[in-house]
Amino acid sequence: xxxLRAPQSRRSIATWYRSGGLSSIFFALxxxxxxxxxxxxxxxxxxxxxxxxxxxxxPPEWVGMANFSYVLTDPQLPQAALNTLxxxxxxxxxxxxxxxxLAVFISELRKTGWLYNLVSYLPAVxxxxxxxxxxxxxxxxxxxxxxxxxxxxFGLGPxxxxxxxxxxxxxxxxxxxxxxxxxxxIIYLAALTGxxxxxxxxxxxxxxxxxxxxxxxxxxxxxxxxxxMMLLQLIGTFQVFTEPFLFTGGGPNxxxxxxxxxxxxYAFINGDFGAATALSVLLAGVLCALSVVYHFVxxxxxxS
Amino acid sequence: xxxxxxxxxxxxxxxxLIRYGLLAIQVLIFIGxxxxxxxxxxxxxxxxxxxxxxxxxxxxxLWPSGIQLKNIPDAWNxxxxxxxxxxTAFIAIGSMISTLFVCTTGAFVLSILRPKWGPVLxxxxxxxxxxxxxxxxxxxxxxxxxxxxxxISLQNTFWAVWLPSAAGAFNVLIxxxxxxxxxxxxxxxxxIDGASNLRLFTALILPLSKPIIGVVALLTVIGSWKDYLWPxxxxxxxxxxxxxxxxxxxxxTTEISLxxxxxxxxxxxxxxxxxxxxxxxxxxxGMAGGIKE
Numbered sequence: 001x002x003x004l005r006a007p008q009s010r011r012s013i014a015t016w017y018r019s020g021g022l023s024s025i026f027f028a029l030x031x032x033x034x035x036x037x038x039x040x041x042x043x044x045x046x047x048x049x050x051x052x053x054x055x056x057x058x059p060p061e062w063v064g065m066a067n068f069s070y071v072l073t074d075p076q077l078p079q080a081a082l083n084t085l086x087x088x089x090x091x092x093x094x095x096x097x098x099x100x101x102l103a104v105f106i107s108e109l110r111k112t113g114w115l116y117n118l119v120s121y122l123p124a125v126x127x128x129x130x131x132x133x134x135x136x137x138x139x140x141x142x143x144x145x146x147x148x149x150x151x152x153x154f155g156l157g158p159x160x161x162x163x164x165x166x167x168x169x170x171x172x173x174x175x176x177x178x179x180x181x182x183x184x185x186i187i188y189l190a191a192l193t194g195x196x197x198x199x200x201x202x203x204x205x206x207x208x209x210x211x212x213x214x215x216x217x218x219x220x221x222x223x224x225x226x227x228x229m230m231l232l233q234l235i236g237t238f239q240v241f242t243e244p245f246l247f248t249g250g251g252p253n254x255x256x257x258x259x260x261x262x263x264x265x266y267a268f269i270n271g272d273f274g275a276a277t278a279l280s281v282l283l284a285g286v287l288c289a290l291s292v293v294y295h296f297v298x299x300x301x302x303x304s
Numbered sequence: 305x306x307x308x309x310x311x312x313x314x315x316x317x318x319x320x321l322i323r324y325g326l327l328a329i330q331v332l333i334f335i336g337x338x339x340x341x342x343x344x345x346x347x348x349x350x351x352x353x354x355x356x357x358x359x360x361x362x363x364x365x366l367w368p369s370g371i372q373l374k375n376i377p378d379a380w381n382x383x384x385x386x387x388x389x390x391x392t393a394f395i396a397i398g399s400m401i402s403t404l405f406v407c408t409t410g411a412f413v414l415s416i417l418r419p420k421w422g423p424v425l426x427x428x429x430x431x432x433x434x435x436x437x438x439x440x441x442x443x444x445x446x447x448x449x450x451x452x453x454x455x456i457s458l459q460n461t462f463w464a465v466w467l468p469s470a471a472g473a474f475n476v477l478i479x480x481x482x483x484x485x486x487x488x489x490x491x492x493x494x495x496i497d498g499a500s501n502l503r504l505f506t507a508l509i510l511p512l513s514k515p516i517i518g519v520v521a522l523l524t525v526i527g528s529w530k531d532y533l534w535p536x537x538x539x540x541x542x543x544x545x546x547x548x549x550x551x552x553x554x555x556x557t558t559e560i561s562l563x564x565x566x567x568x569x570x571x572x573x574x575x576x577x578x579x580x581x582x583x584x585x586x587x588x589x590g591m592a593g594g595i596k597e
Binding site for chain 2: 021023024025027028029030031032034035037038039040041042043045046049056102104105107108109110112115116117118119120121122123125126127128129130131133134137138144146178182183186187189190197200201204210213214217218235238239241242245246260263264267268273276277280281283284287288291
């Protein structure tokens with residue numbers, strides 16, 4: 001066998017070289033190097049770091065599960081986890097139906113749809129940080145704040161908004177929905193152009209009203225993209241950082257403290273990189289489990 | 305679109321209740337969308353040229369007591385909005401170039417050249433797609449502070465933002481999928497004509513892939529434009545910071561009227577760019593959504 005194989009392998013090296021095997025290595029080099037340094041490397045390093053004590057100054061030291069037990073017993077973690085969950089649920093309630101409704105509505109407009117599209121996409125163009133700073137001003141708790149003056153015309157308020165423990169999180173979600181709805185509705189709109197319209201004819205002949213046509217004909221046809229957007233939104237909201245960081249910094253009284261803010265605090269304020277990566281690994285584990293569960297649940301839905 | 309039917313049929317449209325109901329809903333939604341979309345921008349325009357006194361005491365007054373146009377040049381010069389916007393654009397364009405370079409060459413190997421080890425590499429890239437970004441935040445920061453083997457620090461250089469943004473599995477995979485759809489006969493024909501791999505790449509594959517290159521470029525620019533946490537971590541030097549990082553920092557030290565004009569300028573430029581290129585922009589973003597499916 002080996003006698004037979006030897007000349008063949010020599011020939012295959014020659015053909016490999018002649019057919020440009022070397023150049024595939026050159027072409028692959030940027031991808032491999034970039035991923036080694038900035039993707040695969042950091043992921044492996046993150047797993048290693050979570051079992052080490054590391055503050056960038058002293059040499060790293062193995063500590064076993066100490067980081068995990070420190071993170072899991074931190075009294076701030078349950079609060080941060082609950083807040084993150086609360087944010088995700090609120091964002092799903094506010095932020096999920098609005099763009100879907102908008103997209104279905106816009107797709108029905110024959111001549112003016114583009115105008116709605118354009119105007120509703122505007123908030124997504126505003127740089128998120130500028131939007132947050134602007135909304136911080138809108139949420140001014142004094143009676144002369146923008147939202148408080150508007151509500152004052154109807155005899156409501158003034159509300160404390162970001163300074164209130166109960167209102168701070170809904171206020172952040174409201175801004176996030178405002179900023180994100182246009183971009184999401186564009187994606188639904190693109191999916192809606194693929195809906196087969198002859199089914200509407202059939203549904204109408206069967207006496208289905210407008211709402212039931214939307215419910216039984218339109219939505220099932222874009223179910224795939226709806227489920228994916230839902231999952232992407234969940235994964236995104238579980239890693240929310242910029243909004244609570246800039247709006248409230250986690251306050252008032254930790255009411256908007258999220259898991260990612262906690263990670264930031266561990267790493268870049270306390271300088272405890274081990275604890276920060278341990279919490280990142282835990283969060284990543286939860287998110288992976290979530291997408292696996294989601295995958296199996298939705299696969300059953302979409303086949304049935 | 306106009307000749308094709310939608311959910312609501314022509315027969316429906318002729319019924320009075322639906323016709324006027326639809327019109328009413330249309331008007332109501334338009335008012336809603338306009339208040340949400342244009343309202344804050346108009347408010348910002350008004351506040352950008354108002355005095356601090358006016359902004360604080362009567363933010364919802366239709367006309368400010370005096371128009372202070374000099375806020376705008378003040379914000380441009382004293383708050384240096386121009387320089388920060390320049391940094392933002394520089395970061396976005398650099399990220400776009402590095403992303404396009406890595407994902408086109410990578411996808412070319414995985415889809416066209418198809419070496420024996422290709423599937424392993426595809427698998428390794430695909431695997432990172434399922435891991436959320438949070439897992440590598442801290443180790444990525446440490447990598448940038450001290451690059452393994454090279455032992456140089458990328459902190460306070462634009463490379464710290466440009467290079468990590470290229471390590472996106474999604475971009476590589478959609479590029480690969482697009483390359484996969486290029487007919488193999490074209491590639492074989494080019495080979496028979498004696499085209500080298502480099503020539504195949506630059507003269508055939510890249511020109512054929514303009515639409516997907518446009519989508520990836522657009523997504524990268526939007527992503528880099530929106531990023532906050534990463535540039536905050538790796539660009540502590542104020543002279544290098546993009547506008548997203550600089551705005552919250554300068555906000556603490558400037559008076560409210562200047563803040564508002566700074567915000568106005570930061571919002572104005574992307575809005576104008578969007579209005580100019582809206583068709584291409586909305587099509588590109590919509591297309592990217594279709595790919596996610």
